[in-house]
Amino acid sequence: MTATPAEFEARLRQIGAERYHDKHPFHHLLHSGGCTPDQVRAWVINRFYYQASIPMKDAAFMSRVEDPALRRAWRSRIEDHDGTDANEGGIARWLRLADAVGLDRDYVASKRGVLPATRFAVDAYVRFVRDKTLLEAVAASLTELFAPKIHAARIEGLLANYDFADDSSLSYFRNRLNEAPKDVAFGLAWVLDHADTAEKQDAAAAALVFKTDVLWSQLDALHAAYVTPARIPPGAWQPDTHLIAARSRAS
Numbered sequence: 001m002t003a004t005p006a007e008f009e010a011r012l013r014q015i016g017a018e019r020y021h022d023k024h025p026f027h028h029l030l031h032s033g034g035c036t037p038d039q040v041r042a043w044v045i046n047r048f049y050y051q052a053s054i055p056m057k058d059a060a061f062m063s064r065v066e067d068p069a070l071r072r073a074w075r076s077r078i079e080d081h082d083g084t085d086a087n088e089g090g091i092a093r094w095l096r097l098a099d100a101v102g103l104d105r106d107y108v109a110s111k112r113g114v115l116p117a118t119r120f121a122v123d124a125y126v127r128f129v130r131d132k133t134l135l136e137a138v139a140a141s142l143t144e145l146f147a148p149k150i151h152a153a154r155i156e157g158l159l160a161n162y163d164f165a166d167d168s169s170l171s172y173f174r175n176r177l178n179e180a181p182k183d184v185a186f187g188l189a190w191v192l193d194h195a196d197t198a199e200k201q202d203a204a205a206a207a208l209v210f211k212t213d214v215l216w217s218q219l220d221a222l223h224a225a226y227v228t229p230a231r232i233p234p235g236a237w238q239p240d241t242h243l244i245a246a247r248s249r250a251s
């Protein structure tokens with residue numbers, strides 16, 4: 001039976017309540033100050049791969065949209081990450097965080113040290129958005145419903161616990177607090193409007209579950225590789241390498 005929009009929204013929110021990556025032990029470690037400088041760096045390196053892929057995912061989405069109004073509503077997502085003449089953009093802000101934790105930003109931007117499982121998970125998200133229905137693609141982006149809470153917790157936790165944290169290094173997250181709500185309000189309304197049969201609602205809910213798995217898997221990989229007993233896969237970043245001179249190291 002087709003749920004009402006309100007019932008369906010509650011179903012989507014319940015997926016976040018049960019499966020969003022704010023509950024992952026790596027985030028608890030990070031936000032509570034329990035990460036070593038190298039564990040923070042590993043997170044910055046791997047999460048960069050997600051950041052850098054998001055505008056590619058959004059471009060893949062837009063390439064399939066025939067409705068100009070939908071493309072117009074979507075395109076600010078690309079600008080939010082890639083920047084404009086007036087706005088530095090999320091990718092550049094993330095590299096400021098890389099500087100602040102003492103990493104060589106060119107190394108981070110090269111994506112060379114990224115864990116294989118991070119690549120697999122993030123690439124799967126880009127492919128999902130390219131290949132599935134538009135409804136599933138928009139529904140997958142709705143993890144952002146739950147992101148402002150984790151961004152606020154991250155700003156608070158990092159500021160309280162790490163010397164590298166300040167307004168400049170954390171500007172990525174502060175900006176997302178302003179950017180994400182407009183995206184998610186649009187995406188949620190679009191999904192509630194278009195998921196007008198039980199089958200479509202099931203597909204949209206499954207897309208959101210898939211996306212929570214994409215996020216969770218990245219943290220599983222990070223935890224397995226860099227938290228004791230660490231098991232770093234061949235080719236991935238090795239602690240204490242690709243650092244910049246002592247200006248501001250993570251601590």
Ligand SMILES: O=C(O)c1cc(C(=O)O)c2c(n1)C(=O)C(=O)c1cc(C(=O)O)[nH]c1-2
Nearest residue numbers: 054140141142143144146147150151176215
């Ligand atoms: O720090 C986080 O926990 C987090 C999570 C997510 C998310 O839920 O996918 C995004 C972001 N941050 C983020 O900064 C971001 O720009 C973003 C875009 C998207 C998306 O799927 O289009 N998710 C997220």
